[in-house]
Amino acid sequence: MTHDHDLVLRPTAAQTAAALNPPAGRTGGDLVVETLTGLGATTVFGLPGQHALGMFDALRRSALRYVGLRVENNAGFAADAYGRITGEAAPLLLSTGPGALMSLAALQEAAAASAPVLAIGSQVPAAGLGGGRHGYLHELRDQRASFRDVVKSVHTVRTQSQIPSALAAAWESALTAPHGPVWVEIPQDVLLAETTLPVVTAMDATPEDVVPRPELTALAAHLLAGAERPAIIAGGGVVRSDASGKLLALAERLDIPVVTTFGGKGAFPWEHPLSLRSWLEDRHTTDFLEDADVLLVIGSGLGELSSNYHTFAPRGRVIQIEADAGKLESNHPALGIHADARLALQALLETVPERRDPTAPERVAAVLTKVRERIEGQDLGLEQRLVAAVREALPDRSPSFWDMTILAYWAWSAFDARHPNTMHSAQGAGGLGYGFPAALGAAAADPSRPVLAVSGDGGAMYSIAELATARQYGLDVTWLIVDDGGYGILREYMTDAFGEATGTELARPDFVALAESFGVPATLTSPETLTEDLTKSLATPGPSVVVLPALLRMFAPTHL
Numbered sequence: 001m002t003h004d005h006d007l008v009l010r011p012t013a014a015q016t017a018a019a020l021n022p023p024a025g026r027t028g029g030d031l032v033v034e035t036l037t038g039l040g041a042t043t044v045f046g047l048p049g050q051h052a053l054g055m056f057d058a059l060r061r062s063a064l065r066y067v068g069l070r071v072e073n074n075a076g077f078a079a080d081a082y083g084r085i086t087g088e089a090a091p092l093l094l095s096t097g098p099g100a101l102m103s104l105a106a107l108q109e110a111a112a113a114s115a116p117v118l119a120i121g122s123q124v125p126a127a128g129l130g131g132g133r134h135g136y137l138h139e140l141r142d143q144r145a146s147f148r149d150v151v152k153s154v155h156t157v158r159t160q161s162q163i164p165s166a167l168a169a170a171w172e173s174a175l176t177a178p179h180g181p182v183w184v185e186i187p188q189d190v191l192l193a194e195t196t197l198p199v200v201t202a203m204d205a206t207p208e209d210v211v212p213r214p215e216l217t218a219l220a221a222h223l224l225a226g227a228e229r230p231a232i233i234a235g236g237g238v239v240r241s242d243a244s245g246k247l248l249a250l251a252e253r254l255d256i257p258v259v260t261t262f263g264g265k266g267a268f269p270w271e272h273p274l275s276l277r278s279w280l281e282d283r284h285t286t287d288f289l290e291d292a293d294v295l296l297v298i299g300s301g302l303g304e305l306s307s308n309y310h311t312f313a314p315r316g317r318v319i320q321i322e323a324d325a326g327k328l329e330s331n332h333p334a335l336g337i338h339a340d341a342r343l344a345l346q347a348l349l350e351t352v353p354e355r356r357d358p359t360a361p362e363r364v365a366a367v368l369t370k371v372r373e374r375i376e377g378q379d380l381g382l383e384q385r386l387v388a389a390v391r392e393a394l395p396d397r398s399p400s401f402w403d404m405t406i407l408a409y410w411a412w413s414a415f416d417a418r419h420p421n422t423m424h425s426a427q428g429a430g431g432l433g434y435g436f437p438a439a440l441g442a443a444a445a446d447p448s449r450p451v452l453a454v455s456g457d458g459g460a461m462y463s464i465a466e467l468a469t470a471r472q473y474g475l476d477v478t479w480l481i482v483d484d485g486g487y488g489i490l491r492e493y494m495t496d497a498f499g500e501a502t503g504t505e506l507a508r509p510d511f512v513a514l515a516e517s518f519g520v521p522a523t524l525t526s527p528e529t530l531t532e533d534l535t536k537s538l539a540t541p542g543p544s545v546v547v548l549p550a551l552l553r554m555f556a557p558t559h560l
Helices: 013-020 028-039 050-059 072-086 104-113 143-148 160-175 188-192 214-225 236-240 244-254 283-290 341-351 360-376 381-393 406-414 435-445 466-473 488-498 511-517 530-539
Strands: 043-046 065-068 090-094 117-123 154-156 181-187 230-234 258-260 275-277 294-298 317-322 335-338 400-402 423-425 451-456 477-483 522-524 544-549
Touching (some): 028 160, 050 090, 072 104, 072 117, 143 181, 214 317, 236 244, 275 360, 381 530, 400 435, 530 544
Parallel strands (some): 154 181, 230 258, 230 294, 317 335, 451 477
16 A cells, blocks of 8 residues: 555656756755746846855856845835735845845735745855854844744755755745745855755645635534624635635625725625725724624734724624634634635535525615715815726726825725735735835736836835836836825824824925936826826836825724
């Protein structure tokens, strides 16, 4: 009797000959790029540094496409977006110490949003590992410790023979639900030394499925079928697991209203009669969800933004499906089902009977009417027109990437992401500077459609250097910069809380002239011409910038 794990693939005669006579001139860096190729990678992002030069030299001997950004954090954002768009682990090549540490904010966003990023950093020579304080350039006492609290897993290589296995383990970790960033570090001398090891061929690093327990999905199906006022909260896990179709099928089979979180934008059709859209910061939505006697939460931990700043207090039975076991019942008691959203939804579809509720669309419409009336009572016509203008200009299947700026905060609630996996923002970790470099990563992932980035003038200054990247690679990204002369949302928060703002006013450049100095065409627009100018820029291949001077306001909060 044989078992699957007893089967070993025998090398062919050609493979044996190649193994006995590996090409000359290869180094540990070649083992890195060969392994990445064997795992299925096609594009890598990064920034070279002295300790990492062995990897970068090996790139020219490989078929991998390299997209180099100007700041490590921005390279991380680009890799994050590439992972979100493709579902593949995006390799991110970094140097030791300062270069590595510059990526941490981007890796935190990738972790919060479950974006698969394979960060590979160099290290000081192997003799310097272990905190011996030898005084190497870029030396940290424990570089791994800086990443351990941010990424899913940390892998340290000490010899060349460990490189393929470490990268394969990291790749599998990054792509196991929930997806996320991982960290691999390889000493400088290991990367530079010549190797006599055979060329790395195909690597098997297929992640295992996170399958729901059948007794739990059976109970969940029973609860949903017998509910009087069920509701669904669909989070980013639905998008990441490509489960939007199954969510739609379940909602229609059971006539259940659905609200999507800001990370789950596009998971459910915006105009569907059962769609509560994304008005999670509105008390009318919160009240509706609290009134549900059975609440199905899929792919969300019900964190701060998804719970109306932790004011949400469900009164009914909560069912939580979540691939990250640490998020199960982290905020509310629930029937916790540790599973990939797609697999759990499939199990429910196979189990639950049909349930009809002709009142569900009426109740949804009533909530949306209350939300609309609340917003219309606040004199926010400009903000609503701008959201509508962006939606009109952006092709339905083009991805958009939103920085932490007032227009993005509006978009979280009010923007119709017409397809899954097309609207992305930095709301996971909340750092500035995400929008433009992430859009560059998306354009590298799929050059067949234009990409939109949206930033404020403060956030834009984090990413100005990447105009050179956009120009160098001819990436088809239109960058909308909303210029209000400062950190607009912080200005509003501080003024509301303290009566005046401190540290929020910014001197800034002429963004049009600055973009043009990089060879990137730019347009100064207005609220009246925004749709026309954005449409033209998005229809023109290559990078472009559209600058909109505007002072925007947020709608009144309901959680205070």
